[in-house]
Structures are given as structure tokens and as C-alpha cells.
Amino acid sequence: MKAAALVRHRFVTVAGIETFYREAGPQEAPVLLLPHGYPCSSYEFRNLMPRLGDRWRLIAPDFPGAGYSGTPDDFDYSFDGYAAWLEAFTGAVEIDRFALYLHDFGSPIGARLAIRNPKRIAALIIQNGDIPYEDALGAKYKDIEATWTLPRAEMRKALADAISEETFREEFLNDLSPPLADTIPPDLWRLHWSLITPRRKEIAIDLIAGLKENRAWFPEHRKYLRENSPPTLIVWGPNDHYMPEKSARAYLRDLPDAELHLLDGGHWLLETHLEEVAALTRDFLGRVHTG
Template sequence: MATVTHRTVDVGGVEIFYREAGPPDAPVVLLPHGYPSSSFQYRALMPALADEWRLLAPDFPGFGYSDAPDGFDYSFRGYAELLEGFLAALNVDRFALYLFDYGSQAGFQLALKNPERIVALIIQNGDAYEETLGPKYDALKAYWTDPTDERRDELAQAVTFDGLREEVLGEVAPKVAARISPDLWQLAWPLMREHRDVMIGFFAEIADSVRRFPQYQAYLREHQPPTLIVWGPKDGYMPAESARAYLADVPDADLHLFEDGGHWLLETHLEEVVARIRPFLSRLRDASGSW
């Protein structure tokens, strides 16, 4: 198994922590993380692929070990701009992009800015179709429609230690949940606690991203990026219909549903996911081994 290194880089005056694995001259796979974790969520995926690819997983400000300065644009647009600066700082031009949870919203906005740089998409429980949003979105939709303090306080209960635990364990069966490391919430909460207002603020940011879903869909239709979809349908936010919806815009996408898996598929079905990713990425390389 390859070694994962832990580094920092200055991006626009913000110190960004990131994990890196793989040869420095190998094709790049960018791994933006989701909520409520950090680059930590990719700790097992990275060494599993690092023999042939260069994996880069930064922490967004407000998550993990990156700085979280006052005045930073804590929005998916701000995170997309940070990803762009991160890639520039590391001299990365073209890359495959992993889209998951919050990282999918920032990642799609990055793709809209630079579609020619995206070699391929790996989509894992990252939604882009409003009509397929799962029942766990109901409280968010109610807040977007009527953003009262009472509704905001109700949503804020999710940004607690117990709320993070519930967010991670989700709807999977106990035997599957037993594969999910408690480190995902145990380590995330102390780091996120001081940025709790930022996390709560993202509930409104999600509404803005949902309004951008038609733009994401248009990007897919126009550019037809090679796409692999790996999905855990036991997900109250993003059920199986959310995965299948992508086929309307990228009909040649390779779709795999892991029926007993949920939101944290890399915790519970890592070997099966890696077995789909490796041949998918291998087909995209040229004779020299580059993208």
C-alpha cells in the first residue's frame, strides 16, 4: 500500500491542509470531501489507487485542519474558487474529479468554470436533480420556503455531536453501520465546533446550489464527460433515483448501485468501489500513461 503524505499549501493567503498519495507525475484525481468530514474520509481510498494515480484531497476551510479565517467566502462558490487556487498552487492542469456530498456542489461549480480540464467524473452520493431529493431534505425545503429562526434552530440540532453521529450512521443496517469508523464524527466534531455558525449557514447555501442544478445538468449534456457512478441508495438525502437521474444527461455513464450501502460508501464498500474505479480510470489514460 502506498504512503499518504500530509502537507499544507498557501492558497490566496489561506493555509490549506491536504493529503497526497501517488507518483508526482501520475494522472491526478481530485477528491473534494463532504459534510461532516474532511480529507480524512479518503484515507483508505487514496493508498488503494496510488500505485497508478496521484490523489489530492484538500480540507475545505471550516473542516479538518485547514485555516478558517474570518472573511473567507464560506459558500460552494467560495470552495470552488479555493479548489481552483489549490490546483494552481500544485501546478495541476487536467484531472479526474470525485463528486461527493458538499464536494459535489463545489466540484460542479469548478467544472462549470473549467470544463476542458475535467478528464472524467466519479460521482458518489452527490446530487444534481431536484426532483429526486430524498425525504431528509424536507426540513431544509421548509426552511428555504420560510426561513424563520425557529426553523433554523431546528436544523441547527444536526450540527451537534449527536447530530454528526446520526448524519454518518444514516439509514444503513446495523451490520453495515459496524463498518463505519466512529472517527468520522468523533474527530470531526472538535474541529467543527468552533465553526458551527459556518456549518449552519450552509443550510441556506444548499438552496443556492439546488437552484444551480440545471446548470450542472447542462454541463453534463454539453460536455459528456466520461462518468462512473458508484452509489449507496440507503441514503435519506440521495436515494437510488438520485443516481439514476444522471443517466438522462450522461446516458453512457457506468452506474453501480450497492444495495445495502448508504452515504458513506467508502467506509462500507471500499474494495467493491475500488474495483470499479480502477478499470474506469485506466481506460482514460493515453499511451504515455497521462490523461
């Protein structure tokens, strides 16, 4: 049995922002870049990284305004702004070509990075990522869409009311059956809620409100997938109010050769189905991203 790789915890300055990131694996190994989702941080990858670090270099940053990274006032807290920052981060840690793990809000951010230079992307692993298919979104998205018809001030208030420790808890439990819900550690919502400041709450409002404008970018995301056809593993938990099984299958419209695996879990598979995801990822990367 292989010994688990140690995860290193570091800070680097990226575009003037103090940035926290986790790293595992040999410096010279092929890279898997792990941009995190909402309302989380690089913490979501803490258990996956040791399981793959014997063969790959895994790097998971905290976005500005999240986790242990800084929260500057003059940053562009949008999907475009985060993608530009993520590109700068890859330069700061000196990686050029890499596989991308796309989960939650990390999906539109990572996809924007891929579109900037498709040749840098060795492969995609898509795990309950925010999808670019309007007709395949889950029922919970209707709650967000309902705020789009409100005047701006009312919309922001409605979103602010939905950002609380209790809603963080609901985000992490997200449609899981009781036996699986019991495996989700409360550290997830309590840790991440403890890191919310008034400024970070405004950032979260901006990002969720930005989902409306993000719809106009969906065709560009689909075009990237269709025209570049990166090797892709889709591993999905269908018990997800936001992104159920139909969301996973929608990717096959533009990635017909993608490998699709549906697990009996939900949005946070790395908490409930870690070993299965790690094994599927290891097998996939062992075939498509070996250096």
C-alpha cells in the same frame, strides 16, 4: 500483490489560507482530485488513496473551515466561494487536468470547478453526490426544505439545533442496516465533531442554508453534464436517506453513457465497500485517464 502507496500529509497556503491536504502517488502520474463532503474532511479518502496511488496521483484537500485547514473570517463560505478556492488550490499544487471524485457537498463544489473550465476535467466519479435533480432527492431533504419557509432567524436556529455530535453520528450511519452500521467507525463523527468551533458551526449553518439558493444553479449543472459528456462512473450506495437509488439514476438523463454501479451500501461507501469502489475506480480510470 501491489504494495499500498504511502499517503503524505502536507500544508500549503492557498489564497492566504493555511490548507491541509493528503497526497499519494507519483508526482508525474495522472491526477484524481478528491473534494470532501459534509460533515467530513479529506479523512474520508484516507483508505482509498493508498489503493490507487501506485498508478495515479491522488490529492484530497481540507476545505477552509473544515478538517485541519484554517478558518478565516473573511472567506466566502458558500458553494461558489469553495469552488473559487478549489480552483486556487489546483494552482497551488500545480495540477492542470484531472479526474474529479464527487461526493456529498463536494459534488456541487467540484461541478462548479468543472464548469469554470470543462477541458480540465478528464473524467467524473460520482459517489452519492448532491444531485442537480429536484425530483430525485431523498426523503431526508424534506427536513431541510421545511426550514426554508421560516423567518431567517428561526431557520438558522433550527439548523443550529441540528448540528451536534449526535446528528453527525446520524449523518454517517445514514439509513444503514445494523450489520453495515457496525462497520462505520465512531472516529468519523467524534473526530469531526471535535474540530467544530462556534465559528465553524456558523459556517455549517451558512452552507446548509445555501442549499436553497443552490437549487437555482441546478440547470447550469445539468447543462454542463449534457453538453460536455465527461466520461463518468456512477458508484452508489442506495441506502441513503438523502440520495437513494433514484438519485443515482437521475444522472442518466444527462449522462446516458455513464457507467452505473449500485452497491449494497449507503452514503459512505468508502467505509463499507472500499474494495469494491477501489476496484471499480481503478478499472474506470485505467480506461479513461491514463495520462
